[in-house]
Amino acid sequence: MLPTTPAAGMPLTLGRNGRTPTTLRNRLASAPMERNYGTTDGHITEPYIDYLVTRARAGLGMVTTEATYVRADGKGRTHQLGLHTDHMIPGLRRLTDALHAEGALAAVELNHGGRTAQSSVSGFKNLAPSPVPCPTAGGEVPRELTAAECYELVAAYAAAAKRAVAAGFDVINLHGAHGYLIHQFMSPISNHRTDEFAAPEFFMNLVIDAVREAVPDTIVGMRVSVLEGPADGISAEQQVAIIGRAHLDKLDFLDLSAGSYDAGEWIVQSGEWKPGILSDYTQAYRRFGLPLGMAGRLNSPEIIEEVLSNGTCDFVSLARAIHADPAFVGGVLRGERYRPCIACNVCIDNLGLGQVTCTVNPAVGRSRVPVPTPAVRSTSRVLVVGAGPAGLTAARELAEAGAQVTLVDDGARPGGQFALAERMRSTPDFHRFADWSASENERLGVEVRLGTHADTSDAGGLARDFGADAVVIATGGRWPAAGFVGGESPRVTDIRDWLAGHQEMLDGGSRGLEAVTIWGADSVAMSVADTLASQGTAVLIIGPQESLAPESGRRAKILAVPRLEDNPRVRIFLSSTIEEFDGDRVRISRSGMDEQWIDAPGELLVSRSVLPLDGPLTAEQREAELSRSASIPVAMAGTVVDTAAAIVSNAVKSGYDAAQRIAAALDARADTADSAGAEVAGNVPVRRSLPVISQRTGDPAAPGASKPVAIPPLGTPLRRLGLAQLSLVGTAPPDLVTIAAEAGFDFIGARVRPVTATERPYNLQPGSPMLRETLARMADTGITVEDIEFLLLDGTGLQNGADQREAWLRMMEAGQALGASTLTVACSDPDLDRFGDHLAQMTQDGKAYGIIPTLEPIAYQTVRSIPQAVELADRADCKIVVDALHVNRFGGTWAQLEDAADLVPMIQLCDGPAIPPPSREGLILESRSERGVPGEGEFDLPAMLASFPADIPVSVETPSGSRVAALGELAWAKQLKAAATSVLITPAFTWSTT
Template identity: 65%
Template sequence: MNSAATPLAPTPLTLGRHGRPQHTLRNRLVSSPMERNYGTTDGRMTEQYADYLVTRARAGLAMVTTEATYVRADGKGRTHQLGLHTDAVIPGFRELTGEIHAAGALAAVEINHGGRTAQSAVSGLPPVAPAAVPCEVAGGEMPRPLTTQECYELVEAYGHAARRAVDAGFDAISIHGGHGYLVHQFMSARTNGRHDEFGAPEHFANLVIRAVRAAAPEALVGIRVSVLEGVPGGLSPEQTLDVVSRLELDALDFLDLSAGSYEAGEWIVQSGEWKPGVLADYARAYRRFGIPLGMAGRLNSPEAVEAQLVDGVCDFVSLGRAVHADPAFVRGVLEGARYRPCIACNVCIDNLGLGQVTCTVNPAVGRSRVPVATPRVRGSVPHLVVLGAGPAGLTAARELAEVGGRVTLLDAGERIGGQFALAASMRPTPDFHRYLDWNRAELARLGVEVRFGSRRDPANLAALARELGADGIVVATGGTRPEHGFRVTGEAAHDGVLDVRDWLAARPRLFSGSAASEDCWPESLTIWGADAVAMSVADTLATHGTSVLIVGPEQVIAPESGRRAKILAVPRLEADPDVRIVLDSRIVEAEAAGTPAGRVRVVGPDGEQWLEAPGPVLVSRGVVPLSAAVDREGREAALGLTAGVPVVLAGTLVDQLPPTASNAIKSGYDAAQRLAAALAPEPGRTTAPAPALEGALA
């Protein structure tokens, strides 16, 4: 075992086996092939995507890998996925690899075919696969089984893609053999079922390895595999090891280990509930093959990265979300530098089906080619006031302080974060506290004054501006909470009907993990609303034995959240016998709320019914939109005239966005840009002299 005094992450690693040309990684940090939807609709590299990848090369990664890049048009899985299916894409890739090399990193490409996961609505072509087994998660279209000859033709397509990769200047080619894509489909009996030579799980993969090696004799060639498929009837860890043992490993220079399949997406992109280095126990078994190993899986801190390397689990790490959230994570690992932490919310992966992949904690990612820097405030230091220390207000305060403002942050509560701080104590989102910890450190570093217990009326901004000598104001206080909307009858306890946020805030020790013996989890309660807050609270309470009734008008639980964000919590709730879920329904009356005899009258598609509901009724119904929601620009102009200083509004409601932390942070970032632009002393100046890529490397 390596001495802890000599970290392994910064040390070089040379790859290249059996007399083939060698390539040296400058350290042990490699970017994983994370899809982003930044390409063109015909698979070409864009300036935005190149800037994104080159930024991470400049941050210090040893090897930068493109996303899964389709080898043939019928294997395309995303609307803006990169392709190596035609020579027309080579010039754009060649420019990319040149820039990556100039930054001191190696350039890698992952080649792939979607097989049953590809859908004609995206590719324009019927999907093909080893067998007629549809992928419901991807869309459910029935693929046409490949003939034996067509299998060989697809192998040739991998070889042609590898040749194009070499022509484009890539140093390494990784064959995607996991996550339920075509090569993986041939490996698994669940999706193969063939009776020709391609029924052997290793046969197609070995032909692909040969074709890629022949087309790229001097490049590094590896394969990414899922250490388990993660679904009933799929490949177990032992079965996967057996298949890999039959691959032509001597032709490979590395293995890159991941996990999961489309039907087991929680293994591909893991929840924050899972431990860092979650694949380490599986990876150790691959040491028997004597081939350099890379590994992904919840490597979200410098400590987690170094632990896997020092323990000899792998030779290099594949970093996805950590460097997506902030390229400076690389320097955090190598030098102990500060970085913006990934919180494993999985908004990035959930955005794949919607458009460009963004990031909750880094609002500059995935929103333009080169994110426009917030204008630098010049001359005398302006005093800027931010009302509200939720995600939007925190973001605005930090951004304005970064560009030279003297910032005062006011909040009526006793801590930063607002509702986000409550979410940080819930079971499905344990990493959320990392974002708050980072914000505290950033506010201190930037000298932001934070005043708690400060209740200020956003309607009286002129007095606030005079009192504090403000030169500009950001209002990030959100909306007002709605009435619960049902009748309360019978004898009710004092806290029989409460807003869920008030109920949580009144129990800080219980939800912070510091509960004393006299702090008790409730025996039962009802949640009126089925949004993401309700899901998280119900899941957390049910874990501690609370019986929960959820009643909501929503058609599904947490409709504002993506599939990966609730991939563990929702199945747990649905399987828990002590959790009752009544959707597409509304509470019209609560009788004896907060008492053991409590019950609620519910109206839904099946008519009206009374349900036993002992314990309090917690209301989780969002907030009422601000009056500015329909005309933000006009409202900001009117407030500015009244206050005598520029005023901007921040928050999901004023930007007409779903009420998520990701949207709130983006709104705060945009509000800071608008206020800074309004204070820019030079006429017409809207950008800083030197834009900072993603605000991450400054």
């Protein structure tokens, strides 16, 4: 039980030597955890602001941004935050204002990557105290800094500190840990200098002095690694001595962490290490008289209360615990329930891949809008088969949404195969997720039936037996027998089945187990081998994988793999396949080598990573097939039926997504029933429906005829005005609807899914929760969707791994649900005849959906002119969409525009300088991210608009990541609206009414 007034809830005042005191409302701060949520040029994004503000709202005393680079050559992550220019200030000011509104202090950590920054990420040659590469960061050999350049970098820290204050930050934390630049000057591994910068504290003190001079009245602290980690690095005693020579009178606190890139296990600790792991090192820093922060395995209210109440530290720096759930703050302060972190380290391992997600919280890092699972009627009954992580997640989400959920499993306890992982040496915290899920089941009234077998091949029969309206199958699928000679031997066992039958081994009682052979080298095999080997068992590992546990990130296996590789009783054969097993030996084959027999002691345990899946169907195909046969919604969950790696994180995400699909399907069925009832009552809901548009007229009722144009009075906007998705490319469609409405637009052009790799993930496919959320906001605001953006036809027959026709049919289905009338198409196919055939097929397909393709006369590769587009559109009987940038860059006469006018259902409006970029790459960059605001460029927009009838709507398509970051999404949208309106009301038009 927590005390009534926990130590964590006590205020803490920082500030000394005459500086204005600043008070934290409690002792809980967020650590400067990197998340890759920024833009590629260092600006903060709306998703990032949402993420941090959510944690401030949960009650943190201080919210800290991630390691934020002070100069562009110090950038270490693709989407890391920067404070390297004044352009960063407005966006960060929006963040700090929002944090202050929630009662939290705003802190920023200033950093330079030094040798850990790689030119492939930053675009600059990396720099360091000495030319010592960092293998774990990429291995690029840095250029040694001159003394003058060292002083220039000191000035960069000071300049960034000034910007931080201008942006509204209350606290500045200097990153002197984890093997970054300040730490590199301290370490004998990376500093081999002989000048004044050879002294470990010299560069650090220059930075402290310069920052203090730049921001004399601001709270400034420094993050310190209490030890570096490697044997030839800074020891704990040496680090205390270095900090003893720091200019501590100019600092207001020390924030204690540990490790470096050469010892990453100390930066983000494994679950097998004890909570509060750094407590043993803090006492040595008490001599300096500064308030101490501390990180390191602070994953429960109990350990936080312990380290604060006994004076180990003065505040705690929380990262993974509040990443998993902001409600952890309430758990510490008030004993509230929260979703626990399990120390799997998927978060840190994802950092080099993209947005940082979370195993136990599937909504983190996956989109701007963590769309809640749609509410369902309380009479809806759902059966979930399988109580592993996928099934537990699906059951909880559906119960939270209001459904009556029954969860069945043929095991003896919830957790399924996941329950075995919690008994492994490297993953002892995994039980926390199963325990939390069990308590959530009880809280939400989920009926759990263990020891109950369910035949998942007959979903309809299951639904009838359990009285269910929908079924989630989360069993992970079925597996065939081992596919090699001798595979039917009784000594060949599925590794998970073997574990389930050897509870004494899991409890540490297997010291009599002499030897075991494992076929497969995935994460399960690694964990089992590591656990058995630690108890003295001889282990032989044979796997087709090129490395141990390739599906796991480096931090998830940072302790286990070296232990296995260094253990003389462990033999490892990678890139190897078992061809035969005779009970005592295995015959293995490896590419480029002769087959060989190897002694295989003990049982042969088979990991599923070496076995084929049962059947060629994809998860979507299996779901569709089961749903049709069962006549009810059926969703598949579990990584086995997906292409994603078979790790817990993907299982939880698949369970979450399956729950969303089921809830949406149940909600849709309820809507259908409601609509049927309304029709009987004479109150049929009206859905916006658009007819197919014939190519040579804007009037579907009069093919071949022209339509008179009604001219509005001068001084009013002449056209309906829309906001294109590209103008706010990082914004998910539901938010785009809301922003468009608040900015005064009439409609939007929406993307069904991201087009480029840098966009945030979202999905507007029919049945998806995000589609339903978008439709709900459209109904609330009156905003419509006119166009679906866009489909790139490249002639290869592939579209993100799927057939192109399948891709456009799915887009049209989504467009129909949204009420769109057009689908924008671009061409990168060098064969225009083939492209024309595709376009004609699209036009025919679109008639079934009320969607017509609109060809952009631009791809910077193939179609580059209005006449080209007209010719293709005439051939395919489709439309074209005209963008000011197209005409400006590739030319076109007013006569050509007027001739194409009756083919144009929409105009895309932007602007730009008269001189185009010199290269194709520059043109592409301009098109995607640097278009000009209407009216700010040199192109005659009113003259172009005069070529088209006044009833053709205009969509503003002007992206600028830097300006969005500086202004915020809504302010940017309002600026675009004002600029476009100014162009539209220019009374310089002579309208044709023929």
